[in-house]
Amino acid sequence: MHDITVKVKRIDGGQLPTKGSAGAAAWDLYARTDCVVKAGDAPTLVPLGFAMEIPSGYHAKVLPRSSTGLKTTLRMANSCGIIDSDYRGEVMMIAETVREDWHIAAGDRVAQMLIEKNEPVVLIEADELSDTERGAGGFGSTGKR
Numbered sequence: 280m281h282d283i284t285v286k287v288k289r290i291d292g293g294q295l296p297t298k299g300s301a302g303a304a305a306w307d308l309y310a311r312t313d314c315v316v317k318a319g320d321a322p323t324l325v326p327l328g329f330a331m332e333i334p335s336g337y338h339a340k341v342l343p344r345s346s347t348g349l350k351t352t353l354r355m356a357n358s359c360g361i362i363d364s365d366y367r368g369e370v371m372m373i374a375e376t377v378r379e380d381w382h383i384a385a386g387d388r389v390a391q392m393l394i395e396k397n398e399p400v401v402l403i404e405a406d407e408l409s410d411t412e413r414g415a416g417g418f419g420s421t422g423k424r
Contacts, residue, residue, distance in 0.1 A: 285394060286332040290369050292385060293328015296392060305391035308341065308372070316374045316381040322356035325372040325389060333364040333394065340393045341372055347389075352376045355390070362392075 287295055296306035311328030333339055341360035347353055356373040372390045374381070383389060 283334055283337065283394070285334065285337075288330045288332075290326070290328050290330065293326070293369075294386065295329055305342065305393050307344075307388045308370070308390040308392055310383045310385055310387045310389050311369075313385050314383050316353065316376050316383065318352075318376050318379050318381075320375075322373045322375040325374050325383060327370045327372060327390065330367055330369050331362070332367065333362065335364050336397050337394055338363055338397055339370075340395065341370065342391050342393065344388060344391050351381065352378045353381045353383075353389075 289295055290311060293311040294309040296308055298306055308327045311326040314323060314325055316323045316325075327341075331339070339362040341355075341362065343353075343355045343358075353374055353376050356375040360371075360373065362370060370392075374383070374389070
């Protein structure tokens with residue numbers, strides 16, 4: 280296994296992504312500017328202060344921080360942002376809140392990012408699919424436990 284190299288360009292006022300520990304899987308991401316996410320309003324774009332050059336064959340996922348869902352009303356409106364290898368603009372988070380306005384200060388850790396390899400997949404059209412025990416059962420169809 281070898282390290283991949285990703286070029287990262289800081290945008291004025293931004294911080295570069297950091298890792299909180301040697302064993303951390305994701306990079307911490309920081310708000311570049313102060314902003315207010317209004318309760319019940321349309322989602323707000325939160326600039327994260329950097330752009331990057333992800334190698335071909337890889338992508339990044341911008342995800343909520345682990346503690347955000349437990350300790351705050353702040354949410355990512357799209358739950359996960361995908362950054363493709365050919366995107367060169369500023370990385371942003373799409374934030375929303377439902378109960379109260381949420382104030383984000385420049386420099387606040389607001390999200391995390393994983394960089395992953397694209398797996399080659401071929402989709403083929405089929406008239407039928409194999410049977411499984413679950414079948415077409417949807418949300419909650421496998422029970423509560």
